[in-house]
Amino acid sequence: MKTIKYILSCFLVLGCLISKAQTPKGSVLIKNATVLTVTKGTLENTDVLVENGIIKKIGRNLNAPNIQVIDASGKYLMPGIIDAHSHVALDAVNEATAPITSEVKMADVVNPYDIGLYRALAGGVTISHAMHGSANAIGGQNITLKHRYGSSNPEDLYMKEAPRTIKFALGENPTRVHGRGNGIQPRTRMGVDAVIRNGFNEAIQYKKAWADYENALKQKGAKPIPPQYNSRLETLADVLDGKIIIHCHSYRADEIYALINTCREFGIKNIVFSHVNEGFKVAPELAEYTMGASVFADWWAYKFEVYYSTAYNAAILMENGVITSINSDSGELIRHLYHEAGKAQRYGQLDDDQTLALITINPAKQLGIADKVGSIEEGKQADLVIFEGHPLSIYAIPQMTFVDGVKYFDINEDPDDMRLKVSASEALEPIFLREHEHRCMHGVDFFFTNFGRNLFNHSH
Amino acid sequence: MKKLLYSFAISMLPFLVQAQFDGEFVKPRTGKFLLQNATVVTVTKGTLEKTSVLIDNGKILAVGQNIQEADAEIIDCSGHYIYPGMVDAGSRLGLVEVNSLPETQDYAEIGQVTPNMQALVAVNPNSVAIPVTRVSGVTTTLAVPSGGLFPGTAALINLNGYTPDQMFAGFKGVVLNFPSSARRSTWDRRSDEDIKKEAEAAQKTLNDIWSRAETYYQLQKAKAELQYYPEMEQLAKVIAGELPLLVEVNAASDILSAIDWIKSKKVKAILMGVAEGWRVADKIAAAGIPVIVGPMLSIPTRQSDRYDAAYTNPGKMAKAGVKVVIRSNDAENTRNLPFNAGFAAAYGMGKEEALKAITINAAEVFGIADRMGSIEVGKDATLFVSTGDPFETKSQILHVFIDGYRVPMSSRHIKLYQEFLERSPGLEKN
Numbered sequence: 001m002k003t004i005k006y007i008l009s010c011f012l013v014l015g016c017l018i019s020k021a022q023t024p025k026g027s028v029l030i031k032n033a034t035v036l037t038v039t040k041g042t043l044e045n046t047d048v049l050v051e052n053g054i055i056k057k058i059g060r061n062l063n064a065p066n067i068q069v070i071d072a073s074g075k076y077l078m079p080g081i082i083d084a085h086s087h088v089a090l091d092a093v094n095e096a097t098a099p100i101t102s103e104v105k106m107a108d109v110v111n112p113y114d115i116g117l118y119r120a121l122a123g124g125v126t127i128s129h130a131m132h133g134s135a136n137a138i139g140g141q142n143i144t145l146k147h148r149y150g151s152s153n154p155e156d157l158y159m160k161e162a163p164r165t166i167k168f169a170l171g172e173n174p175t176r177v178h179g180r181g182n183g184i185q186p187r188t189r190m191g192v193d194a195v196i197r198n199g200f201n202e203a204i205q206y207k208k209a210w211a212d213y214e215n216a217l218k219q220k221g222a223k224p225i226p227p228q229y230n231s232r233l234e235t236l237a238d239v240l241d242g243k244i245i246i247h248c249h250s251y252r253a254d255e256i257y258a259l260i261n262t263c264r265e266f267g268i269k270n271i272v273f274s275h276v277n278e279g280f281k282v283a284p285e286l287a288e289y290t291m292g293a294s295v296f297a298d299w300w301a302y303k304f305e306v307y308y309s310t311a312y313n314a315a316i317l318m319e320n321g322v323i324t325s326i327n328s329d330s331g332e333l334i335r336h337l338y339h340e341a342g343k344a345q346r347y348g349q350l351d352d353d354q355t356l357a358l359i360t361i362n363p364a365k366q367l368g369i370a371d372k373v374g375s376i377e378e379g380k381q382a383d384l385v386i387f388e389g390h391p392l393s394i395y396a397i398p399q400m401t402f403v404d405g406v407k408y409f410d411i412n413e414d415p416d417d418m419r420l421k422v423s424a425s426e427a428l429e430p431i432f433l434r435e436h437e438h439r440c441m442h443g444v445d446f447f448f449t450n451f452g453r454n455l456f457n458h459s460h
Numbered sequence: 461m462k463k464l465l466y467s468f469a470i471s472m473l474p475f476l477v478q479a480q481f482d483g484e485f486v487k488p489r490t491g492k493f494l495l496q497n498a499t500v501v502t503v504t505k506g507t508l509e510k511t512s513v514l515i516d517n518g519k520i521l522a523v524g525q526n527i528q529e530a531d532a533e534i535i536d537c538s539g540h541y542i543y544p545g546m547v548d549a550g551s552r553l554g555l556v557e558v559n560s561l562p563e564t565q566d567y568a569e570i571g572q573v574t575p576n577m578q579a580l581v582a583v584n585p586n587s588v589a590i591p592v593t594r595v596s597g598v599t600t601t602l603a604v605p606s607g608g609l610f611p612g613t614a615a616l617i618n619l620n621g622y623t624p625d626q627m628f629a630g631f632k633g634v635v636l637n638f639p640s641s642a643r644r645s646t647w648d649r650r651s652d653e654d655i656k657k658e659a660e661a662a663q664k665t666l667n668d669i670w671s672r673a674e675t676y677y678q679l680q681k682a683k684a685e686l687q688y689y690p691e692m693e694q695l696a697k698v699i700a701g702e703l704p705l706l707v708e709v710n711a712a713s714d715i716l717s718a719i720d721w722i723k724s725k726k727v728k729a730i731l732m733g734v735a736e737g738w739r740v741a742d743k744i745a746a747a748g749i750p751v752i753v754g755p756m757l758s759i760p761t762r763q764s765d766r767y768d769a770a771y772t773n774p775g776k777m778a779k780a781g782v783k784v785v786i787r788s789n790d791a792e793n794t795r796n797l798p799f800n801a802g803f804a805a806a807y808g809m810g811k812e813e814a815l816k817a818i819t820i821n822a823a824e825v826f827g828i829a830d831r832m833g834s835i836e837v838g839k840d841a842t843l844f845v846s847t848g849d850p851f852e853t854k855s856q857i858l859h860v861f862i863d864g865y866r867v868p869m870s871s872r873h874i875k876l877y878q879e880f881l882e883r884s885p886g887l888e889k890n
Contacts, residue, residue: 115763122767280880284887300873301589301792303560312877319881332759335767339799342853346596348877349856394802394851417764430652431642431711431761433735 023148023156025053026382026405029064033072033386038079038353038360039375048077050382053404058378072386075399078356079375080126080383081337084294084363085247085274085327087131088116088145088334089157093442094133095140099178099186099195102166102239103231104140106130110154116331117149117157118418121409123335124385124398127159129367131274132167134249134440135177137186137195139167141235142247144367146383146403150420163368166239168196168248169440170255172305177444189255193262200266203236239268245291245368246271249440251305253281260289272366274327277309283320292323292366297340298347314358315348325363329440338391338398345392355392486868488620492516493866494529495845495859498537503544503819504834513542515841518864523837537845540858543815544834545599545842546850547616547822548797549752550732550787553593553601554583554617559791568607573669575634575698576690577612579603583624589792591871594619596795597844597857600629600822600832602752602787604706604732609666611635613694614706616826618842620862631826633730634698638709638718639663642761663717670725673699704728706752710761712739719747730825732787735761738773741780750825751777754787756800768807774817775808784809785825786817802851811851840864 028050035043035058047062048055087093091109095101110130120128126147132140144162151157170192179187186192209227216224238244246263250256250273260282263271272291273279277300279286279293286293295317300309310316317324326341328334341358344350350358364374372381382405389396401409493515500508500523514522514529557564566582583603593601599619605612614633621627639662641655650658673695679686680696697703709718710733722729731737731751735758737744744751753774760769778784786804788797797818805814823833831840841864848855860867 119759119767280876281883283880284883288887298793298796301558304558307558307588308872308876310873310876310880312873312881316877316881320883332757335759336757336803339803339853345854346856347873389806392854394799394849394853395806397806414766416766418767419763429762429764431736432648432759433640433642433644433710433733433761 023146023151023404024406026402026407027051027053027064027067028382028402028405028407029062029067029069030072030077030384030386031062031069033075033077035376036076036078036352036356036391037376038356039377041353048376048382048384050384050402050405053382053406055376055378055380055382058376070386070400076387076390076396077376078124078385078387078391079360080373080385080401080403081124081359082325082363082367082374083120083125083128083328083334083337083359084272084325084366085131085329086120086128086334087133087329087440087442088120088128088331089114090130093131093440094135094444096133096135096177096444099136099174099184100138100199100232100236101132101136101140102138102199102233102235104132105143106132106140107143107154107158110143110145110157112149112151112154112157113419113421115419116334117147118409119331120334121147121149121401121403122398122411122414124338124387124391124401125334126383126385126401126403127364127367127369127373128334129165129247129363131165131247131440133442133444134167134169134173135444136167136169137174137178137192138199138236139169141166141244144369147401147408148403148406149408152420159369161369161372164238164244165247165367166235166244168246168259170248170250170259171252172303173249173441181444189252189258192255193258196259196262199236200240200262203233203240206230206233207237207240240266242268242270244270245366247274247294247366248272249274250279251275251277253278257282257285260285264289270368275329277306277313279322280310280313280316283317283322286317287321290322292325292362293317294325294327294363294366296329297326297343311343311347314344315350318344318350318354318358319348323362323365324358325366326358327363338387338396339394342392342394352390352392486870488862488865488867490518490864490866492529492532493841493861494527494532494534495537495542496534498540498542498845500542500835501544501815502835503815504836512537513835513843515861515864518841520835520837520839520841520843523835535845535859537858540845540847541849542835542843542845543597543850544819544832545844545860545862546597546797546801546818547785547833548598548601548788548790548794548818549785549822549825550604550754550789551601551794552604552606552791553589553619553794554585554587554603555579555605556791557584557587557589567605569605569612572608572665573610573691574608574612575610575694577605578615579605579612580615580617580624580628580632583615583617583627585622585624585627588872589794590619591868592792592873593795594860594862594867595857595869595871595874596798597846597850597860598795598797599842599844599860599862601794602631602826605635606637609637609639609662609669610691610695611637613703616828618862620865620867630828630831633704633706634694635706635708635732636666638707638714638721639666640709640711641714642711666721669695698727699725701728704730706730706732708732710735712736715740716743719743719749722749723747733789734777735770735773737782738769738776741777741782744777745781750783750785750821752785752787752822752825753777754800755789756786756803757796771803771807774804774814775810778809778813778817783821783825784813784817785822786814798850799853805851811849814851 298311361374364370555567616629616631676692677696820833
């Protein structure tokens with residue numbers, strides 16, 4: 001009995017520790033900035049007071065004793081930049097062994113030591129959506145990360161308030177990996193549609209089996225056998241129930257339109273199309289039936305399905321009322337999403353607030369976190385960036401980046417080496433000439449017809 | 461049966477009659493143009509307010525304030541800016557159409573030693589990416605072959621013309637991929653030892669090839685009868701000083717080796733890539749070798765580097781006294797050259813130097829500064845008009861002239877915008 005008590009008290013202590021273990025929250029008073037709220041216009045000479053990770057007050061002449069004051073006179077303050085499609089901080093990207101791998105979770109492969117996190121912070125990015133790759137029609141479950149660089153615990157990076165999301169992929173990538181690489185469905189766009197439909201219908205049957213079992217349990221004296229638990233179908237059932245947002249890698253208008261129709265048929269409303277180079281061709285449909293489109297600013301022609309693209313995509317989508325964001329899908333691009341968004345001003349002349357929305361409130365909407373982040377409003381989480389120069393100018397330089405009010409990047413205190421961990425297995429520090437890890441097709445190069453050939457090219 | 465065919469043909473006639481083209485296609489056209497009342501950023505002679513530029517027969521005929529030319533087509537440029545065309549000193553534009561499709565890749569020939577492969581031959585004047593690029597003010601690009609040790613001969617092209625020869629802008633150079641001790645990417649799983657071995661082997665191959673080329677050149681000079689050996693013939697031109705060597709080299713230690721190698725071979729060389737140039741900037745400056753650096757928008761070469769190592773690289777080299785040219789090293793997005801220069805400008809290089817790095821410096825390094833790189837009387841009329849600083853994404857590029865040709869401000873990207881901004885039918889077909 002004594003032992004049991006001892007064990008119980010141990011659990012109690014452990015429980016307290018777990019419940020107390022939380023990510024750091026900071027307090028800071030940023031004075032005299034030009035505040036780009038994104039949702040409520042631009043406020044000149046304005047102070048923003050952050051207490052315990054939350055934006056407490058926005059106004060003039062704010063005072064708060066015992067809170068660190070940062071003078072941002074002549075500088076711009078904007079919400080932390082959000083990347084709706086990224087693979088930074090992931091140790092693995094593709095589980096390419098089946099056309100549906102919805103049981104896989106990217107939360108299991110988060111690498112908090114990835115220097116890419118710090119580089120993203122240095123570009124003002126506070127949140128990224130760490131996604132499964134595009135090898136499968138239905139890929140794994142993604143994880144929304146707050147860039148709390150410095151922790152060695154992957155869970156510290158999770159944005160626990162963020163809803164669940166899953167990766168889907170259409171077109172060349174899944175057909176190349178499975179149909180052409182492995183000789184199994186899908187090899188065509190009709191195959192991709194069929195794989196997704198099959199998945200949904202199996203999930204409906206699975207749900208029904210469980211519902212039948214639950215009903216049978218209620219019968220007097222019944223001893224029904226429970227259906228076999230299936231993590232893959234469990235996840236798809238949650239997609240059908242609207243508990244998981246689909247983020248779908250897509251390029252061509254026909255495949256986008258097809259999945260819109262399929263989702264409507266299955267009553268799924270929570271879908272965001274990602275990359276979506278030909279989204280501009282089905283902009284009215286995207287506006288009406290989806291949670292929007294997350295696009296590249298100007299990437300095209302790196303494969304055939306993006307040959308008929310236009311850099312005016314974001315502008316056309318925005319003008320048609322589609323919730324639009326600009327994503328990176330790259331450990332390089334993620335560092336200057338403010339510049340990528342800026343291109344929407346060359347190609348389509350969006351105004352400043354529309355343009356800033358592309359990398360703040362709009363990706364927040366697509367990740368289901370717009371009530372918490374994505375704009376500078378009282379009560380929201382204090383993910384903030386201070387810029388020297390307007391963030392949409394090519395000459396803009398991020399100065400400080402805050403997550404939950406905690407400063408994770410300061411250009412004036414930026415040491416040369418920001419690694420958290422030095423690899424003991426490397427005799428000399430390796431020199432890498434190009435960035436290639438953080439991308440959609442990582443880990444599936446083997447399936448490509450020209451193995452290793454496109455080393456210096458994009459292949460998303 | 462005959463009757464049936466006949467009646468079918470008759471019934472198709474109305475369709476044939478209707479099958480005619482809609483609208484008008486705007487072609488590039490040359491002539492006499494007066495760009496009036498602009499702020500002219502000459503690059504070499506300062507910035508001139510309220511100034512006009514007269515273009516005639518492909519050349520800049522006059523730059524001044526009171527130019528009256530009744531027979532010129534007048535383009536009002538009040539409130540706008542005139543810049544010389546931007547030069548991307550390293551690109552695959554025109555050599556590839558769709559990057560993942562081997563059928564459309566014409567930048568990498570089979571073989572390690574193929575310096576005789578002429579990039580100019582493979583340039584497709586009708587590539588869709590060319591109009592996409594030039595409406596951004598990038599008027600001139602260096603088409604660079606890649607792969608292998610000596611992958612071929614690069615050629616400078618203007619982005620207007622119907623044949624490669626019409627596009628040729630007067631510079632060629634033989635590319636050498638200097639043996640690399642770096643990893644190609646984070647995806648490169650070779651062991652440190654293997655990398656070292658491969659680099660040493662490549663260095664030996666390079667030296668063997670070169671001594672053979674020197675022999676070939678000596679024999680050639682002695683008017684010996686030589687067998688057909690196109691690779692050596694091309695390398696001999698480098699040794700003779702007719703063609704410079706474009707040396708792609710990135711890691712700091714490799715840059716130093718390359719400098720020594722270039723000195724020992726007494727060839728005219730330009731360094732390309734130069735990702736770690738900032739680490740050895742003084743040495744490059746002392747060697748007096750110009751660099752073509754880029755892309756700026758890339759991650760640092762080492763995990764331990766400052767996050768902005770690539771952004772600050774050209775500024776640091778310029779400050780050390782290196783002649784710096786900037787490239788995008790892109791293909792379809794060569795139009796991002798001004799943004800590469802803009803990042804270099806913001807991170808230490810300054811606007812003026814960064815602009816030189818994609819105009820006059822490129823022209824000087826390519827030996828064509830008498831014709832290109834600035835707005836001066838007598839130079840080629842390769843220039844553009846913009847609403848503001850072309851490095852800023854907000855600026856709109858209004859007019860582009862290449863070699864005196866006014867090119868249409870259209871591209872497939874713009875046409876798709878025009879068609880789809882307001883789609884009809886919209887959501888429903890009524």
